[in-house]
Structure formats: C-alpha cells, structure tokens
Amino acid sequence: MNAEIDQNAKPLSPDLLQKMDAYFRASNYLSVGQIYLYDNPLLRVPLAPEHVKPRLLGHWGTSPGLNFVYVHLNRVINNHDLDMIYVTGPGHGGPSLVAHTYLEGSYSEFYPNVSQDEQGMKKLFTQFSFPGGVPSHVASETPGSINEGGELGYCLSHAFGAAFDNPDLIVTCVVGDGEAETGPLATSWHSNKFLNPEYDGAVLPILHLNDGKIAGPTVLARIPHNELDMLFRGYGYKPYYVDYDSVNGDTMALHQQMAAVMDRAIAEIKAIQADARANGLKERPVWPMIVMRTPKGWTGPKVIDGLKYEGSFRSHQVPVSETKTNLDHLKILEEWMRSYKPEELFDEDGRFLPELEALAPKGIRRMGANPHANGGILLRDLRMPDFRDYAVDVPHPGATVAEATRIQGRMIRDVITLNEEARNFRVFSPDETESNRWGAVFEVTDRCLVADIKPDDYQISHNGRIMEMLSEHQCEGWLEGYILTGRHGFFSCYEAFIHIIDSMFNQHAKWLEVTRHIPWRRPVASLNYLLTSHVWRQDHNGLSHQNPGFMDIVMNKKADITRVYLPPDANTLLSVTDHCLRSRHRINVIVAGKQPALQYLNMDDAIKHCTAGAGIWEWASNDKGGEPDVVMACCGDIPTMETLAAVKILREQFPELKIRVVNVVNLMVLQPSNEHPNGMPDKDFDSLFTTDKPIIFAYHGYPWLIHRLTYRRTNHKNLHVRGYKEEGTTTTPFDMVVLNDLDRFHLVGDTIDRLPQLAGRTAYTKQYLRDRLLEHKAYVHQYGEDMPEIRDWKWTDD
Known part of the structure; x- marks a missing residue:
C-alpha cells in the first residue's frame, strides 16, 4: 500500500522500539485508569470494588489509537526540533491527551496538585469525569488543546486555521472515521487549497479508521482500499498507510511501520516548504496524509460475556461495566490493566521511569506546553487605524x-x-x-x-x-x-x-x-x-x-x-x-x-451614543424639560428609520404630543445591570423609558427577545414591541416592514391606541393610516417598487 516506503524498513532501534512501546503501554494504562479507578492507582494490592468509581464515564475506544500517534509524534518532534500541536477530532479520546500531558510533565506544571507520583496519579484518575473534576473530552482544561471534540466535525478546519500565517508550525490532526461522516469535516479536506507553504505552516491529517461508532460501523472503514485511496488523492493528498492487519496484529511491527511513514510525511512537508520558500509557490503542493487502521478498543478486552469487544463498536465507551457488583467483570478489568505491566513503567513512588520520560520533548516543544495551543500567550494587539x-x-x-x-x-x-x-x-x-x-x-x-x-x-x-x-x-x-x-x-x-x-x-x-x-x-x-x-x-x-x-x-x-x-x-x-x-x-x-x-449621527455623537449603548435622540424628541406622553424606541437601522417616520406623522397629526425617541445600539443594555455588565441600572432605565408611559419599540429581530430582556423592568407592562414575525416574500423593502406591522403607519396606530388622552380625536388619523397602506399595496403591485414618498423619505427638522 505504501509503494514509496520500504516495507522492511526498521527506523527504530531495538532499544528505542522497546521504550516507545513501553511509553505506549503507560499512556494506555493511564487512559484506562482515568475511566475506572477511584483508588489503588498502581494496583499495589488486588483490585477491589471500592477501588472503582461509582459512575463509569468516558470513552475508551479511540484512546489507544490517539496514544499510539502521540508517542510517534514525540519522536519526530525530538528528531527534527518541530514546533507541533496535536488536534484530535475524536474528542472522546480525552483520557489519551490527559495521559500524555501527564507523562510529559506539562499537566503537573499547570496543575501542581496532580503531581507525578502515586498520590498525583490517584488525583489524575479520580478527577476524570468526576464531580468537581475534569470533563471526559479533550476540553479547554486539557493542556495542548484547541479543539474540544465533544461535537464532531471541526478538527480539520481548526487545524488549518491554526496553520495559516504560522510558518514554523505543524498541526497534526487526527480525524476519527465517525467524525469523517459529518458534513463540515467532509468539506474541510479542501482546506489544502488554501494553505500556502511560503508563509503558512502545515497540517498533517491522520484519518483514524477503527471501524466503529457508538453502535455500528463507519463508512470510510468499509469501502474498498482503492476507493479510499482515490478519494484522498482526489482531494489532493498523498496518502500513506499504517495498517494493523497488514502486520498481522504485531504491535512492534506496527511501530516500525508508523515510524517509517511518519518520517516520510515530515520529510515531504519540509521539502514542500523549503522549495516554496526558496523558489516561490509554482503549483499547489500535494501534501502527505496518513491513514491509520487499528482495532477499536485496541489492547483492551477481546471478549466480554461472549461478545467481541476489541475491534468492535462495543468498546466505544466503557467496555467493562458493573465492575462493583460483577466480580467476573472486576477480574477482567484487573487483568486488562495489569496487561500493561505498570510495574515496568513506574517506580516505587509512582513516577514515570526516567528512561521512558526522556522520550518526551522538552519545554515548549511538548505538545501540552506549546504556546500555540494557548494562543493568548502569543496574542499581540492589532495596529488600528483611527x-x-x-x-x-x-x-x-x-x-x-x-x-x-x-x-x-x-x-x-x-x-x-x-x-x-x-x-x-x-x-x-x-x-x-x-x-x-x-x-x-x-x-x-x-x-x-x-x-x-x-x-x-x-x-x-x-x-x-x-x-x-x-x-x-x-x-x-x-x-x-x-x-x-x-x-x-x-x-x-x-x-x-x-x-x-x-x-x-x-x-x-x-x-x-x-x-x-x-x-x-x-x-x-x-x-x-x-x-x-x-x-x-x-x-x-x-x-x-x-x-x-x-x-x-x-x-x-x-x-x-x-x-x-x-x-x-x-x-x-x-x-x-x-x-x-x-x-x-x-x-x-x-x-x-x-x-x-439615512445617516443620523455625526462622529462625536456616534461615539457617545455607542459608549452609552442607548440614549435619547434629542433632535428627534420634543419632551425636553418634562415627561413624554410616549416613548418611541428603536433598535436596528430599518426600525430606526420607520420609528422616525412615525414620529413625523405623529407630530403632524398631534402637535401637542410630547414624544421621546430612544435608540438602542447595544442590545445588552436592556438587561438589568446585575444580569449583564453592559446592563442599565434600573434607575437609569426608568429615567430613559419612564415608569408609566407607553413604549412603542421597533426592533430588528423577533419581538419576544426584547420582552425577555426587559421583563423585570418597572414599566414592562407598557412595553409594546414590533419586529419580525415570520412574514416575508420577494417584495419591496417597505412592503417587508408592512407585512410585519413594523412600518411607520402601524407604529403610529400602535401609539395612538395607547394614548387615552387622544380618545375621540383619532378617527381621521386612523383613516389616513388605512388609506396610506392601501395606496402602498396598490402602488407596489402595479409598479414593483415603493412609492416615491416612501423611497425618498428623509428626516427634516420642523
């Protein structure tokens, strides 16, 4: 399958091979321990029910594959002094990333109480998916993470986003074959058409085929090899393959295969970048990728209660259940954990053996400590124009x-x-x-x-x-x-x-x-x-x-x-x-x-208005020195224009009315100050909107949001909101607001209906409003555009 890779190549010396496999076993041991153990982290005594957590949460199935990749990435980082971060689409592999950052030491640096000894290992295990502890996904609490993965589909887009304008960064991104079935992920393979090796970093995608989702097989694991190969070559990648079956399940042989493939992929990335940076980009590169096929739940129990688990969807979450009440299951768990030979991996104090710990990169080359995965460290202010x-x-x-x-x-x-x-x-x-x-x-x-x-x-x-x-x-x-x-x-x-x-x-x-x-x-x-x-x-x-x-x-x-x-x-x-x-x-x-x-505010007034978030537009109001009869509020450009047009009509029809126009630019100010840091204190809100006057509020979106934000305010009972109510079609701009009762004529009608002092004086105004709406409908249906007096309306001072 890898025509350009020497199938007999053994890039790992016998000593390094043994150590890398031991590192792999250690990460698997820690991954299982996080899911299951409450105590007895190094199995110093026979496993008992009280050593197991009361609630078993987490996901095992993808973790061993992620562990295998991490071990090999550590090697190439050391060999080439690489600046690399690790993005894992299978976020359910949270135990894996926690395990590796613990082994490399970055976890304990961020969380000193989780020390690299037996006591710290107990805390590491107990806290996982435990009240007051850490989530089961590769969450923000996990060092080195920029992709939680609880929701699938985004790892490759995140990886390429991280690589843009990061010329020295390589982002290794593991795509789970379940995640590969999502629409966003399927699209994101095309990100390679946007990555410029002259100026950007690189992404090394690793498609992890383990043939299992929660309850069934995955598509990409079940299509023939030639289809899979053509698919990714068609996407513009050069796929290399690491296949458990091709080495008959020999883990040591698989290590050698992965090492050879990884060496080739890194060499090709470096060659692509070197050529582009020396000679300019001549054509789109064909970037390497890796397709890795391993059993789901690899190294875990093969059979439980007569059912297949390793290599099956059944290993997706917690393979061995009821370990507190089923002694046969408890025995399976103990045998499983002892199969990793923890006594060969950790010393008497529970510390990772120095000769194994030495395989991890140092300092910020550790993927858990890489500054790019904690981007605020690298953030610099933009240079901003005035x-x-x-x-x-x-x-x-x-x-x-x-x-x-x-x-x-x-x-x-x-x-x-x-x-x-x-x-x-x-x-x-x-x-x-x-x-x-x-x-x-x-x-x-x-x-x-x-x-x-x-x-x-x-x-x-x-x-x-x-x-x-x-x-x-x-x-x-x-x-x-x-x-x-x-x-x-x-x-x-x-x-x-x-x-x-x-x-x-x-x-x-x-x-x-x-x-x-x-x-x-x-x-x-x-x-x-x-x-x-x-x-x-x-x-x-x-x-x-x-x-x-x-x-x-x-x-x-x-x-x-x-x-x-x-x-x-x-x-x-x-x-x-x-x-x-x-x-x-x-x-x-x-x-x-x-x-x-229409434009309403000069720059000085605009800055003041935006700083406050909401305010009275004095030039459109006529209530200064007293209380208004009505507050005409607006939020959004079209609602603002329609409100102002309604105010003009009200002034013409009822010159004695005192009208206050309030514009809202920051929606958050409508909330109380104890609900939002931008929220307006109740006293200020009452001063602006009054405590007992009608408020006719024209809003850009769905009206009930304004009610939701203001329901605790003193004058909420007098708040009447117009906005979008799911009425629309292909029509003129003004007809859209008419369809949703947000137009100036409806706003005027809403206003006069709520002003008892106008009782007996509104008949002619209401007829005027009806006539104007009828004229509007007739005009747009005949001419296909709004009436000139609507189209060309502007605010002019009285």
Whole structure:
C-alpha cells in the first residue's frame, strides 16, 4: 500500500522500539485508569470494588489509537526540533491527551496538585469525569488543546486555521472515521487549497479508521482500499498507510511501520516548504496524509460475556461495566490493566521511569506546553487605524445617505494594511465579501486560493488574506483555529445563513466561558461577526433569506462572553467595529445594513451614543424639560428609520404630543445591570423609558427577545414591541416592514391606541393610516417598487 516506503524498513532501534512501546503501554494504562479507578492507582494490592468509581464515564475506544500517534509524534518532534500541536477530532479520546500531558510533565506544571507520583496519579484518575473534576473530552482544561471534540466535525478546519500565517508550525490532526461522516469535516479536506507553504505552516491529517461508532460501523472503514485511496488523492493528498492487519496484529511491527511513514510525511512537508520558500509557490503542493487502521478498543478486552469487544463498536465507551457488583467483570478489568505491566513503567513512588520520560520533548516543544495551543500567550494587539478618519459627514440628522458596511470595509482594508507585516489578521466570508460591501479590502489584498488561477480570475492570488469558501462551517472553523492560536479576524455573513454555524458558535462560546476561569489560559482575540444582507433588505431573495434569529441564540450565552450591536448608521458602525476589534475573549455580533440608508449621527455623537449603548435622540424628541406622553424606541437601522417616520406623522397629526425617541445600539443594555455588565441600572432605565408611559419599540429581530430582556423592568407592562414575525416574500423593502406591522403607519396606530388622552380625536388619523397602506399595496403591485414618498423619505427638522 505504501509503494514509496520500504516495507522492511526498521527506523527504530531495538532499544528505542522497546521504550516507545513501553511509553505506549503507560499512556494506555493511564487512559484506562482515568475511566475506572477511584483508588489503588498502581494496583499495589488486588483490585477491589471500592477501588472503582461509582459512575463509569468516558470513552475508551479511540484512546489507544490517539496514544499510539502521540508517542510517534514525540519522536519526530525530538528528531527534527518541530514546533507541533496535536488536534484530535475524536474528542472522546480525552483520557489519551490527559495521559500524555501527564507523562510529559506539562499537566503537573499547570496543575501542581496532580503531581507525578502515586498520590498525583490517584488525583489524575479520580478527577476524570468526576464531580468537581475534569470533563471526559479533550476540553479547554486539557493542556495542548484547541479543539474540544465533544461535537464532531471541526478538527480539520481548526487545524488549518491554526496553520495559516504560522510558518514554523505543524498541526497534526487526527480525524476519527465517525467524525469523517459529518458534513463540515467532509468539506474541510479542501482546506489544502488554501494553505500556502511560503508563509503558512502545515497540517498533517491522520484519518483514524477503527471501524466503529457508538453502535455500528463507519463508512470510510468499509469501502474498498482503492476507493479510499482515490478519494484522498482526489482531494489532493498523498496518502500513506499504517495498517494493523497488514502486520498481522504485531504491535512492534506496527511501530516500525508508523515510524517509517511518519518520517516520510515530515520529510515531504519540509521539502514542500523549503522549495516554496526558496523558489516561490509554482503549483499547489500535494501534501502527505496518513491513514491509520487499528482495532477499536485496541489492547483492551477481546471478549466480554461472549461478545467481541476489541475491534468492535462495543468498546466505544466503557467496555467493562458493573465492575462493583460483577466480580467476573472486576477480574477482567484487573487483568486488562495489569496487561500493561505498570510495574515496568513506574517506580516505587509512582513516577514515570526516567528512561521512558526522556522520550518526551522538552519545554515548549511538548505538545501540552506549546504556546500555540494557548494562543493568548502569543496574542499581540492589532495596529488600528483611527476609525474617526472614515466618518460620514452628517450636517443634519436623517438627510445624508451612505452604505454603512461599505464605509466599514474601508476601515477593514486599512486594518489589513497596517497588520500586513505581522500577518495576524484575516477576513473570512462564504463568498460574500464583495456582496457585503467590503470591496475596499481588494484594494490591498486578494481572495486566497492555492490552486490553479486563470488569467481572467478576479482578485485571486495564492497569498490573499480574504478567506472565502462557500461553507459557513469552514469559515467559522478556520477563524476559530486562527483566533485560538493567537491571531485576529472578522467573519462577514448573510444574516439568515449564519444560523448554519449555530452549534459551532455555541461550542466556541462554551470554550471561552470555561477558559475565563482557567488561570493558565490567556485571553484570546474576540470572534467578530458582521451580519448584513439582513432580514429587512432581502426583498430580492425572499423568505428563505429572512431570518434574524441568530441574536436570540447569542443572547442565551453567559453575559461576560457575548455582545450584540445594532448600529443604526455608518458612524455608529465604525465606533462599534473599533471596539470589537480591540476587545478580548468575547463573541461580538454586529448587525448592520449594506444598502444606501439615512445617516443620523455625526462622529462625536456616534461615539457617545455607542459608549452609552442607548440614549435619547434629542433632535428627534420634543419632551425636553418634562415627561413624554410616549416613548418611541428603536433598535436596528430599518426600525430606526420607520420609528422616525412615525414620529413625523405623529407630530403632524398631534402637535401637542410630547414624544421621546430612544435608540438602542447595544442590545445588552436592556438587561438589568446585575444580569449583564453592559446592563442599565434600573434607575437609569426608568429615567430613559419612564415608569408609566407607553413604549412603542421597533426592533430588528423577533419581538419576544426584547420582552425577555426587559421583563423585570418597572414599566414592562407598557412595553409594546414590533419586529419580525415570520412574514416575508420577494417584495419591496417597505412592503417587508408592512407585512410585519413594523412600518411607520402601524407604529403610529400602535401609539395612538395607547394614548387615552387622544380618545375621540383619532378617527381621521386612523383613516389616513388605512388609506396610506392601501395606496402602498396598490402602488407596489402595479409598479414593483415603493412609492416615491416612501423611497425618498428623509428626516427634516420642523
């Protein structure tokens, strides 16, 4: 199967072979011990029921394969002084990574109480999947980890994201054959078309075939070898094979096979990089990968209660159960653990034997201590332009027209330029950078593609810093890997389709939340989203593109992690963008329109408004010096415009009304200050929104989110929210707001219905509102566009 590898090669000397196998046995022993043992960690006495945990949690099946790879990676790191991190897709192999970081010493450095002796080993075992202990996955608590793996599909995207702009880093990524069945993972094999060996590091994928998921076989383990080989050659890789069956289950022979294949893969990576860095990139490299086939649950019990376990899906989680009550099972567990011969691996004090410990790399070359896996250590501030330099001139509120995200794109362009030398900032988008009006970035860089480039291709190069692939999963995974290894980025996406990565966002948010409380983990750059092409301006695409619900998902996360901003115009968008790029360890969501729209605030006022998060727009209000009759609140660019238009109508119809206009740019201020650090104290909220006056709130998204954020406020009973209520189609921009009762005429109707002092005086106004809505419907159905007085509406002072 490996035509270019000498099948008789024995790169490991007899002494090294024995030591590496002993290291392998030690890691397997520690992996099993974490799942099962509460006490008696070195089996100094016969195993008894009280030595076993009351609840057996964890996953054994993939761990021995991960252990085998780690041992061999240690060898090549030492041989070549490699800068390497280890990304494991099978996150259920958590015991493996904990075991290896313990053996190499990095675990005890981060957790001194888990010492490298018998007492520390007991703590290592007891804490695993135990209350107050550590999770069973390769979690953020695990040194060397940037990919938890509890949810499958993202390891390879994370690995390539880590390798971008990291020229000396090799990311070894083990892809489980169960994970390989997920859509995101299947797509991520194409990341090799974006990796430039001149400037980037390398990824060594290892597809681990062990032929088992939780309850059945995996697809890639069951297809013929020639199909598998053609599949990965078609992806653009050069596969090498390590196969347990090809050596008839001889572990020592498999060690030699893996060593030979690993040597060849590292040599090819280095040759590709050396050639590209000396001569420039001439064509897309064919990167090596490894396909490793070992039994699931390798080295574990072969048969339990007459059923096959090693080499079967049955070994996926905890192979031997009921060990406290079933003495036959307890005996199987003891025989299994003693088969690793712990007395040959650890001394009388429980310390790993020095001659075996010497096989691990030293210092930051240990994969558990590599700084790239704790990216905040390497993080450097971006060089930032002054966002004020891009300000839109707003001599009068609501008179100037501009495209907010196009202005923002000019700022992003200059962020790229200022950080070109540092190579620590990239833009990610699923083929939407230009569509989202960030076209200015192409003045200084291109889209990245390390593949054939044709003469008529537009703004594409091997070294572009705009990462576009038509997969939201891929963009998110790349960006997460990039950020977690100490860099910065921005993800622009259509609002409706950011939902594709809901679960990835969720996992990243959980990672950030946990790492906030791990002292040795350093804060990383924030993950920044621009959501545009939003619900209110998807008139040409229709209902399929109309979904503002990502904000609802974001608001479910912990208060110290997420922020949601809805800047109403370009200057507020610039201020928010600057803040987000400077922030750390958060997820920032910015929702902004890309179409020509009215501009309301000059830059000074925009900065003040964004700093507060919400405030009265005095120029649109007429209640100064007293209490308003009604508060007209708005959040989002289109709701803001419709609110202002409604205010104009109310002033014309009822000049005596006192109206306060409140705009919200930071959604978090609506929460009480004891719920969110950006939240507004109750006294300030009452002052802004009053304690007893009607509040007509026009909101960008689903209305119930505003109620959810404010339900504990004094005046919640008087809060009436209009927003998107799942009414949409291919229609005009104004008809979209009409369909959802968010338009100016409905807002006026809502207002006068809640002002008892207008009783008996609203009949003509209501008829006016009905007539205008009827005229609107007739006009758009006849002409296919909004009425001129709607299309061309602007705010003008009285």
